[in-house]
Amino acid sequence: MDSGVCGSSWRTWLDRGEDRRDRVSLVSGRSERYAEIAAEFVSRKVDVIVTVGSAVPIVRQATAVIPIVFAVGIDPVGSGLVASLAHPGGNVTGLSIQANELAGKRLEFARELVPQLRRLAIMFNVGNAQPVLEMGETQAAARILGLEVAPLVIQRAEDIAPAFQGLKTRADALYIAVDQLMVANRSSILASALDVRMPTIFSVRDFVKAGALMSYGPSYTERFGRAADYVDKILRGAKPADLPVEQPTRFELVINLTTAKTLGLDVPASLLATANEVVE
Numbered sequence: 423m424d425s426g427v428c429g430s431s432w433r434t435w436l437d438r439g440e441d442r443r444d445r446v447s448l449v450s451g452r453s454e455r456y457a458e459i460a461a462e463f464v465s466r467k468v469d470v471i472v473t474v475g476s477a478v479p480i481v482r483q484a485t486a487v488i489p490i491v492f493a494v495g496i497d498p499v500g501s502g503l504v505a506s507l508a509h510p511g512g513n514v515t516g517l518s519i520q521a522n523e524l525a526g527k528r529l530e531f532a533r534e535l536v537p538q539l540r541r542l543a544i545m546f547n548v549g550n551a552q553p554v555l556e557m558g559e560t561q562a563a564a565r566i567l568g569l570e571v572a573p574l575v576i577q578r579a580e581d582i583a584p585a586f587q588g589l590k591t592r593a594d595a596l597y598i599a600v601d602q603l604m605v606a607n608r609s610s611i612l613a614s615a616l617d618v619r620m621p622t623i624f625s626v627r628d629f630v631k632a633g634a635l636m637s638y639g640p641s642y643t644e645r646f647g648r649a650a651d652y653v654d655k656i657l658r659g660a661k662p663a664d665l666p667v668e669q670p671t672r673f674e675l676v677i678n679l680t681t682a683k684t685l686g687l688d689v690p691a692s693l694l695a696t697a698n699e700v701v702e
Contacts, residue, residue, distance in 0.1 A: 460484035476552040478503050489662045492516035493649035496552045507667040515662040517645045518669045526563035528638040532623045536595050543593035545574040553599035586614040595621040627676040636677050640670035674698040
């Protein structure tokens with residue numbers, strides 16, 4: 423059996439221990455290549471396609487038959503990926519990262535780290551439905567906390583540098599809604615933020631290990647590992663429509679102490695004790 427996986431950067435084999443191995447092709451690609459990659463997988467007649475939530479609408483245009491498993495999805499029901507969490511319907515199921523519901527908690531931690539936080543900039547890719555949803559929920563959570571919001575709309579890599587011009591006069595911290603565009607430009611985003619001494623808030627720990635100030639959310643590594651369980655069930659005969667969307671129950675607070683010191687921020691001892699990981 424042949425399984426296709428969009429959105430990563432390596433190739434491997436999944437040993438199923440039944441005198442056969444299912445080929446798993448993980449293709450490095452940007453969002454504009456999703457249609458091309460999906461068409462390739464359909465032509466190869468793969469048995470399962472594994473991808474990220476933001477790619478599902480494009481992949482679903484290529485096939486309504488081949489099962490699609492998303493490893494990280496933001497508000498799968500609200501974004502139209504599935505009919506409901508309990509009964510996905512169709513050929514799509516997977517794992518939610520509950521990013522929208524976590525926005526308020528993430529901002530509460532950010533306010534502890536940045537006591538002067540009054541104005542929040544939110545950078546998001548307007549061309550991707552998933553970060554647009556996250557931006558909206560984050561904006562709503564910020565307003566509940568009494569924060570002013572400055573949206574930073576981008577759609578391509580060339581939009582990132584101009585977004586930082588004059589940012590320090592408009593915001594006290596920067597929240598970034600992660601998608602493939604942000605991942606591909608991680609180094610330039612973090613370098614630009616440090617250049618203007620801007621605290622950065624993410625949902626993904628990898629950005630913190632690379633120099634961002636903090637993140638709070640489920641482990642993407644764990645989510646992709648759980649996606650393999652969905653693939654196994656489907657290859658054994660289960661239907662995506664009958665596999666409920668799984669929501670995470672564990673969340674990680676990660677703080678980069680080195681970045682905090684660079685920005686002149688004193689991290690409260692109580693927050694350090696709460697953190698699941700402190701990068702030094």
